[in-house]
Amino acid sequence: MCEKGGFCGICAFCGEARSVMDYRLVYENWISNPALSAEELSELNAISDNEKEIEYRFAKELYFGTAGMRGIMGMGTNMMNVYTVKRATQGLCEYVKSLGVMAKSRGVAISFDTRRNSELFARTAAGVLAANGIKVFVFTEPHPVPMLSFAVRKLSAVAGIMITASHNPKEYNGYKVYGEDGAQMSPEATAKVVEYIADTDYFSVPCSDVAPFDSPVENDIIRKIGKRLEKSYFKAVLSASLSRKIVKKQAKTLKIVYTPIHGSGYGPVMTILGKLGITPSVVKEQTEPDGDFPTVEVPNPENAEALSMGVALAEKIKADVVFGTDPDCDRLGVSVRNPNGEFVALTGNQVGILLTDYILLRLKEEKKLPKNGVIVKSFVSTGLVVPIAESYGAEVVETPVGFKYIGEKIAQYEKDKSKTFLFGFEESCGYLRGTHARDKDAVVASMLVAEMVCYYNYRGISLFSRLNSVYEKFGYAIEKTVSVQYGGINAMSEMNALVDGLKGRFINKIDIYNVKAVRDYSSATALTNEGDVISLDTAKTNAVYYELENGIFVCVRPSGTEPKLKIYYFIRANDRSAAEKAMEKLTEAFTGLLAEKK
Numbered sequence: 087m088c089e090k091g092g093f094c095g096i097c098a099f100c101g102e103a104r105s106v107m108d109y110r111l112v113y114e115n116w117i118s119n120p121a122l123s124a125e126e127l128s129e130l131n132a133i134s135d136n137e138k139e140i141e142y143r144f145a146k147e148l149y150f151g152t153a154g155m156r157g158i159m160g161m162g163t164n165m166m167n168v169y170t171v172k173r174a175t176q177g178l179c180e181y182v183k184s185l186g187v188m189a190k191s192r193g194v195a196i197s198f199d200t201r202r203n204s205e206l207f208a209r210t211a212a213g214v215l216a217a218n219g220i221k222v223f224v225f226t227e228p229h230p231v232p233m234l235s236f237a238v239r240k241l242s243a244v245a246g247i248m249i250t251a252s253h254n255p256k257e258y259n260g261y262k263v264y265g266e267d268g269a270q271m272s273p274e275a276t277a278k279v280v281e282y283i284a285d286t287d288y289f290s291v292p293c294s295d296v297a298p299f300d301s302p303v304e305n306d307i308i309r310k311i312g313k314r315l316e317k318s319y320f321k322a323v324l325s326a327s328l329s330r331k332i333v334k335k336q337a338k339t340l341k342i343v344y345t346p347i348h349g350s351g352y353g354p355v356m357t358i359l360g361k362l363g364i365t366p367s368v369v370k371e372q373t374e375p376d377g378d379f380p381t382v383e384v385p386n387p388e389n390a391e392a393l394s395m396g397v398a399l400a401e402k403i404k405a406d407v408v409f410g411t412d413p414d415c416d417r418l419g420v421s422v423r424n425p426n427g428e429f430v431a432l433t434g435n436q437v438g439i440l441l442t443d444y445i446l447l448r449l450k451e452e453k454k455l456p457k458n459g460v461i462v463k464s465f466v467s468t469g470l471v472v473p474i475a476e477s478y479g480a481e482v483v484e485t486p487v488g489f490k491y492i493g494e495k496i497a498q499y500e501k502d503k504s505k506t507f508l509f510g511f512e513e514s515c516g517y518l519r520g521t522h523a524r525d526k527d528a529v530v531a532s533m534l535v536a537e538m539v540c541y542y543n544y545r546g547i548s549l550f551s552r553l554n555s556v557y558e559k560f561g562y563a564i565e566k567t568v569s570v571q572y573g574g575i576n577a578m579s580e581m582n583a584l585v586d587g588l589k590g591r592f593i594n595k596i597d598i599y600n601v602k603a604v605r606d607y608s609s610a611t612a613l614t615n616e617g618d619v620i621s622l623d624t625a626k627t628n629a630v631y632y633e634l635e636n637g638i639f640v641c642v643r644p645s646g647t648e649p650k651l652k653i654y655y656f657i658r659a660n661d662r663s664a665a666e667k668a669m670e671k672l673t674e675a676f677t678g679l680l681a682e683k684k
Contacts, residue, residue, distance in 0.1 A: 121289045126167075129161050153262060177282035181282055194220060196208050199414040201377040213294045224311060231248055239266075247261065248262040252417070268524035324533075325520065335544065347382060347385045355529055371395060407549060416526045420535060441511065445509050449508070460480060463512065467565075468656060469563070473560045477559075496510070517530070517534070564665045567655075573649070591604070596675050607643075
């Protein structure tokens with residue numbers, strides 16, 4: 087037990103996992119609690135002789151960070167279930183109430199994706215909010231993350247909840263919390279919510295009836311989000327289009343394939359493309375919402391496998407481009423034909439490069455490129471967009487990983503008018519054009535990719551050839567992400583300890599590359615090769631970034647939601663062969679360096 091008066095999670099306050107005696111006690115308390123249904127009790131009784139399973143489920147609490155919480159569904163304190171959802175929501179309720187009476191009346195918006203139990207968890211969260219006298223705005227059917235972000239701002243809600251585990255396997259679900267700005271909740275606000283969660287018992291949270299999910303009749307506390315807001319969202323997304331006239335000329339002959347991968351993107355993506363006059367061929371087997379995602383191993387459009395059925399359809403109808411969205415429709419994956427006629431899955435960085443180039447090109451051609459235009463990207467995303475943007479007279483601003491930081495920049499620029507936001511992206515297939523949302527938006531990204539295909543087809547160019555033209559002009563770029571999985575009950579603390587050990591130490595070289603500076607984002611400082619310590623104008627986050635020559639970099643950061651150490655590499659060279667060889671050497675050198683630090 088910790089000073090908060092209860093059993094805390096491994097990352098919540100005390101940083102230590104529960105002892106065998108503690109987690110066994112918590113397990114026994116759960117199975118003896120009358121609140122559990124017969125089915126829930128049966129699930130827990132079934133593991134009574136499985137010590138490892140009891141330890142996994144009860145030795146810690148589900149971590150709640152700035153991205154909310156995410157976990158495997160099932161009974162236990164370290165699992166996603168109605169009790170962990172109730173407890174988290176009660177923590178949010180206490181935070182909202184701490185903001186005053188007006189915050190309660192402004193309310194909280196809720197959406198959910200197509201995963202198993204997503205609607206149940208959304209209903210549960212709505213019931214807890216209502217029981218606390220806090221107004222609730224609900225999407226009563228699955229809707230994407232960007233529409234939730236838009237709704238929070240449009241409705242002037244004080245917060246938002248999105249039930250989703252994004253692109254994780256079917257066994258997972260999650261709970262994302264958004265601030266009043268429509269971006270994922272800030273670290274400062276999240277810390278306060280976590281404190282309230284820690285003081286909340288799992289089984290004493292009040293929960294009201296949520297009839298408005300099923301009934302056409304609304305009450306004063308729970309309100310449905312209707313078609314009017316959806317129309318406003320589509321109008322805002324459509325305003326980000328750049329090639330309406332060309333699309334009109336090309337749309338009838340356009341052959342592209344889209345798949346929602348059983349997620350919430352089908353309706354919104356088809357609606358926005360329809361408004362442009364584009365009718366993609368759709369993978370019918372993947373249009374129905376299905377939380378088991380039966381046609382893919384993992385519903386992650388970052389993986390080529392997730393788009394394989396789309397590619398098969400594209401081969402059949404002789405289409406050149408395939409794109410797909412994940413369950414909550416905030417990520418977009420793209421595959422294109424190469425000169426040999428084979429489909430190649432583009433990385434998130436490559437799509438970011440293409441969209442950056444396309445957006446700036448079209449704005450320049452239309453004489454709409456502002457002098458203070460800015461591209462905002464996470465610092466682990468490709469560095470190639472820097473020379474691309476500079477060639478158009480635009481600037482690139484970097485943020486920590488997490489689209490909320492890009493959202494913060496949008497809000498800042500709207501307030502101080504210092505820059506004009508043109509496009510934001512992360513290497514993990516997240517993109518945003520427009521200021522209608524404060525999170526990545528695969529609806530607007532789908533629209534931009536479709537019209538980009540039209541634009542280049544009109545000019546007799548394929549997306550693949552355009553990407554190669556960019557490489558020929560600015561250098562061939564390769565980006566690589568390596569994930570190191572940590573195991574055991576203390577995995578998160580061990581992983582973070584390794585990253586902490588890299589801070590404050592200067593390294594002169596990594597392979598053949600001189601180190602210009604080592605950035606410690608946890609202190610927002612950089613140690614230069616001349617021994618100077620300089621401040622970084624950035625939000626603080628746990629990451630160490632090695633700034634090498636020629637814009638090359640290596641970055642190490644622990645995942646915020648799971649025990650994975652992520653290492654990001656960026657190389658730029660004269661051609662592909664040179665870049666691949668350089669990447670191999672750089673990876674080998676840095677892997678050796680990490681081994682020395684362990």
